[in-house]
Amino acid sequence: MHELSLSSAIVNTVVKHADGRAVTAVNMRIGALRQVVPDTLEFYFGFVAQGTVCEGARLEQELIAARLRCEPCAREWEIDAPLFRCPTCGGSAVTIVAGEEFEVESIHVEEVACTAPR
Amino acid sequence: MHRTKVKVVEEALDANNTIATANRADFDRAGVRVVNFMSAPGAGKTSLLERVIADLDGVRAGVLEGDVQGSMDADRLAHLHVPVTQLNTDSGFGGECHLDANMVRSALPALPLAEIDLLVIENVGNLVCPAEFRVGEDARVMVCSVTEGEDKPLKYPLMFRTCELVLINKIDLLPHLDFDLDKLLYNLDAVHPDVERMLVSARTGEGIEAWRDWLAHVAAPEGVHA
Numbered sequence: 001m002h003e004l005s006l007s008s009a010i011v012n013t014v015v016k017h018a019d020g021r022a023v024t025a026v027n028m029r030i031g032a033l034r035q036v037v038p039d040t041l042e043f044y045f046g047f048v049a050q051g052t053v054c055e056g057a058r059l060e061q062e063l064i065a066a067r068l069r070c071e072p073c074a075r076e077w078e079i080d081a082p083l084f085r086c087p088t089c090g091g092s093a094v095t096i097v098a099g100e101e102f103e104v105e106s107i108h109v110e111e112v113a114c115t116a117p118r
Numbered sequence: 119m120h121r122t123k124v125k126v127v128e129e130a131l132d133a134n135n136t137i138a139t140a141n142r143a144d145f146d147r148a149g150v151r152v153v154n155f156m157s158a159p160g161a162g163k164t165s166l167l168e169r170v171i172a173d174l175d176g177v178r179a180g181v182l183e184g185d186v187q188g189s190m191d192a193d194r195l196a197h198l199h200v201p202v203t204q205l206n207t208d209s210g211f212g213g214e215c216h217l218d219a220n221m222v223r224s225a226l227p228a229l230p231l232a233e234i235d236l237l238v239i240e241n242v243g244n245l246v247c248p249a250e251f252r253v254g255e256d257a258r259v260m261v262c263s264v265t266e267g268e269d270k271p272l273k274y275p276l277m278f279r280t281c282e283l284v285l286i287n288k289i290d291l292l293p294h295l296d297f298d299l300d301k302l303l304y305n306l307d308a309v310h311p312d313v314e315r316m317l318v319s320a321r322t323g324e325g326i327e328a329w330r331d332w333l334a335h336v337a338a339p340e341g342v343h344a
Contacts, residue, residue: 002247005216009130016133017126024121028130035246035276082275083308092311104126111122 003037006102007044011054013104018053021109025058031099032066033082057107066099134251137219141226141254148231151337152239154253156277157261158270159243162287164191165320166261167238170330172198177337180234182225184242186213191240201230207242216247219254236337245270249277257336263288268301271309278306283314283332290319 014026026045030036038061045059069076070086071093084094129135145152157163171179180201183192192204205225207214214221222239229237239255241248260281262270265288271278278284284306292299299317306315316332318325 002216002250005214005218005247005250006130009134012133013126013128013130017124017128033276082272082279084279085308085311094311102130104128104130106126107124108121109124111120 002035003040004044004048006034006036007041007048009102010045010059010104011048011052014054014057014107015052017104017107018109021053021111023054023057023107023109025060025108026054027060027062027105027107029062029064029101029103029105031064031101032080033096033099034102036061036102038063062105064098064101067097068094069097070094131250134219137223138252138254141219141223142256144226145231145237145254145256150231150234150237151257152237152253152255153333153336154239154241154248154255154258155261156241156245156248156258156281157243157263158245158266161243161261161263161266162320163240163243163261164194166285166287166318166326166329167240168194168198169320169323169326170333171195171200171238174236174330174334174337177236177334178234179236179238179333179337180230182222182229182237182239184217184221184240186215186242201233203228203230213242214247215242215244216251217241217253218251222253236333238333245274245277249274249280257282259283259285261285261287262302262306264292264295264297264299264302268298268305271302271305275309278309278313281310281313283316284310285329286315286317287320289317289324290322 014023042059049055049057066079067076068079072091073086073088075088085092086094155163181195182203182205184205187206187208189204192202195202258281260277262284316325316328318329
């Protein structure tokens with residue numbers, strides 16, 4: 001359900017960078033820990049994009065696996081469930097290396113050839 | 119016409135975080151500590167505030183009530199004679215399911231910041247979206263009630279991981295429920311190891327002293343910081 005508010009955040013970020021140009025694609029990097037449902041995000045993005053430079057743009061979602069690191073064990077591992085203790089030492093000195101991304105990586109925009117003299 | 123790829127590399131929630139930082143700076147200038155108080159609907163946020171908000175060891179507290187519609191929660195707190203400000207997220211067609219930094223910013227002029235040391239922002243009841251949007255708080259607290267199921271930390275890890283304190287409410291109901299408290303605590307520890315937790319009952323008052331002390335301590339100069 002948070003995909004609606006997340007879609008608005010994407011559109012607002014893209015509008016800022018599009019500088020008035022029509023956007024044809026938005027490339028997102030999304031970490032697994034953000035608990036985003038890709039189809040739902042795509043649906044809401046299409047909805048929120050209406051009437052903005054993002055209208056009709058394709059939303060590409062690169063999903064980033066969640067990786068944790070235990071400093072005392074100097075160990076890194078991937079998780080597919082929200083379990084944040086180190087499986088080796090059982091400790092809680094665990095940091096998140098990847099998986100929290102919700103990043104607009106790049107956008108594709110249409111450049112209108114400028115014919116008027118500058 | 120041709121197409122260009124524009125490198126952006128920007129967290130889409132940065133805009134919210136920037137406004138949250140501005141809110142935090144305004145709160146700091148006014149000497150007000152802020153707690154973002156979150157839970158699922160009906161977990162007992164308002165009841166837990168009613169228990170402590172008027173008597174915090176001399177800390178002057180105010181409440182910002184976030185609701186989709188209505189002022190039922192604000193009305194419940196009104197008789198406690200603490201300043202309560204209502205913030206509705208409904209702008210006509212359905213309301214936002216959470217508070218964001220900009221909504222809280224819009225409420226700043228209505229807040230009696232000079233008269234309080236602590237502001238508790240009671241977020242919209244929801245375990246998903248409020249976890250994503252910082253509003254300028256110093257600390258985040260969530261309520262999980264024992265009528266909700268032991269698996270909640272595993273289902274909503276974003277929320278459970280983002281908090282400095284988890285209040286486990288309605289423990290007076292434990293004898294009447296098929297609820298495995300140890301299992302909830304085990305799941306909580308897996309998702310957010312070592313997070314501070316308190317077992318409380320807003321109904322009987324059990325555990326409320328610890329909650330009161332924690333909240334009063336946030337407003338102390340050396341209080342908890344997110």
